[in-house]
Amino acid sequence: MGKIKTLADLRKMREKLKSETDLRDKSEHPEDMVQIKVAMATCCIASGSRETMNYIVDELEKRNVDAVVTQTGCMGYCYAEPTVEVTVPGKEPIVFGYVDEKKANEIIERYIKNGELVEGIIPMNYRSIEETK
Amino acid sequence: MSGYKIHLLVCGGTGCKASLSTAVVENLNHEIKTQGLDDFAQVVTTGCFGFCEKGPIVKIIPDNTFYVQVKPEDAREIVEEHIVKGRKVERLLYHDPDKETIVSDSKHMNFYKKQVRIALRNCGVIDPENIDEYIARDGYKALGKVLSEKTPEEAIKLIKDSGLRGRGGGGFSTGMKWELAAKNISDEKYVVCNADEGDPGAFMDRSILEGDPHTVVEAMAICGYSIGSNYGLVYIRAEYPLAIERLKTAIKQARDYGLLGNNILGTGFKFDIELRYGAGAFVCGEETALIHSMEGSRGEPTMKPPFPSDSGYLGKPTTVNNVETFANIPVIINKGAAWFSSIGSEKAKGTKVFALAGKINNVGLIEVPMGITLREVIFEIGGGIKNGKKFKAVQTGGPSGGCLTEKHLDTPIDYDNLIAAGSMMGSGGMVVMDEDDCMVDVAKFFLDFTVEESCGKCAPCRIGNKRLHEILEKITKGNGTPEDITRLINLGTVIKDTSLCGLGQSSPNPVLATINNFMDEYTAHIEDKKCPAGVCKALMKYEIVDENCVGCTACARACPVGAITGERKEIHHIDTSLCIKCGACIDRCKFNAVIIK
């Protein structure tokens, strides 16, 4: 373990380390943040939701978008998997289907960053299996 | 670096460790490996979450799922269901006793809703044994800022302006205390952290040291720079092994990073910290006794003045501050005096950590803004009284404090209001009592403690408290006379006025406060020879209700002293002169024929 010799060193180190505990702070205020839920049941994982989730998390970080990514159970749209629900603060949650990397990219760039509508939206009057239980 | 996408925070506080949280961590790690999720999910052992009542606690980030009473064998289900499939394990979630609902995450728990965490900001969030996690959450930023941007005078002014007052009991302005030590010119000065924490039932300081030791290390260095000292000492009781171990680890890590030692952050400032162990005497928490104990002398207090800021450890200027006081310092420096003084009440700024204990649903550790009411603390955060019983009183300030009752429920909690109500803030213990507690007995309990802990140096405390205790003993035995009340009040007042140190000056408080608030209970003991709560054994009388007795002889056979007589199928009788009030007959009787009068 090397010594931290100057204040600038300490600052650099903090910036580097911050990403590791950032998640814990962000999760304290989920309502102010873009929330992305990736369905992650056996069926979803089989259709690639884990890859989608990893991609989304990495890309958000690269593009400096503040968002919390969580996983949920099956949303009930197994035909459209992987499914992802996105809640932008102040807006209704929207569910996207068939989210592969290309789609995820589109969601981040166009919907989250620019607020444009993106195709492939599952109508909002949905109720997930979990909620209707 | 992408980092982990899921963090599993497992409580490694003393409470949760005692209920096997270490094994929970091991099993979680094993399951995560088995599932091949090593790069995806990370298990972190943290400090106390405060919700010790329902430990071990496991919190899943980022969805804030709050699992309670997790057993090592639950690890598999958590990983397979929650981490892999994203389905919460319902049976481990917290059940709200009020609404009888399941609470899926910590955001929705009443226990956390009203809390504001400054001193406990990192407890239950970071791994206390990993300095990197502390640094990631702005750790040592305040030290860097003070060393490079502020003169000692400016640093002291900032602390003074924030309005921070000592959390160890006295409530003295921390900035002023530092200023006094800073003004003294001396070749050496000392910074002392008081981690003696002697109040029965209190564990705020222990939890801070266990959950976030670096905050104390950083704050002590800041204090050192401000008052012109290069040497810090932590006085900690030897019966806090986990806190000692974590503090040692923290000091070593800080040294390795060059955040303690010579030339810190290239500024030329030098500071280091050592530990001193106490044997756990209550009086050694008093600052002069503490200093004598560290010097190797008897842990006895001496008259003030001289105050430690003039002549303390080895006769040098010394600043003594409490653990929780220190834990506030880095945040105040980072966020500013105005931010801190915007929290709390008119006369007391910031927050206070309390240890909730006694007959309350959510036993644990909480941090709330000053000025919150007792009602909010007990009924909202604390979840109310156990088993739906009726609230009677709460003891604050430990053995030096007094009790607050129903009529104080809406009083904002701060130093001055508590004193006005006949109690005190103390270090933050809160013992809640319900209708089954006898207040005379409670007063006797706390006096037991002070009689035991009095160092015996001054007569009022050594002899006076003993006499107070004898009078209480007499009352609870049913031999009290009306004059005893006057005697308690007079003697208590004299002890308060004439004792040498804070121990004696406050020890009669529980007696005086209970007389003040529960005179009717004293009268019942003295005049009617009755204990309304049914606690004082000597005042209880066992009787058999003739109408209910069927003469089954069960009670007579159970009585260990042969106090019950009666033929088969005939009404039985208890000879009260033989009865030892063990209660065996009540337990045995199936007809509710035995009662206590």
Ligand SMILES: Cc1cc2nc3c(=O)[nH]c(=O)nc-3n(C[C@H](O)[C@H](O)[C@H](O)COP(=O)(O)O)c2cc1C
């Ligand atoms: C009998 C007695 C016991 C005390 N015990 C403690 C203690 O356990 N911890 C503590 O911090 N202060 C304790 N104090 C208060 C200390 O004397 C001192 O005021 C305090 O450590 C100063 O720190 P602060 O200004 O940060 O509160 C005790 C005082 C008395 C009279």
Ligand code: FES
């Ligand atoms: S020790 Fe785990 S919550 Fe307190």
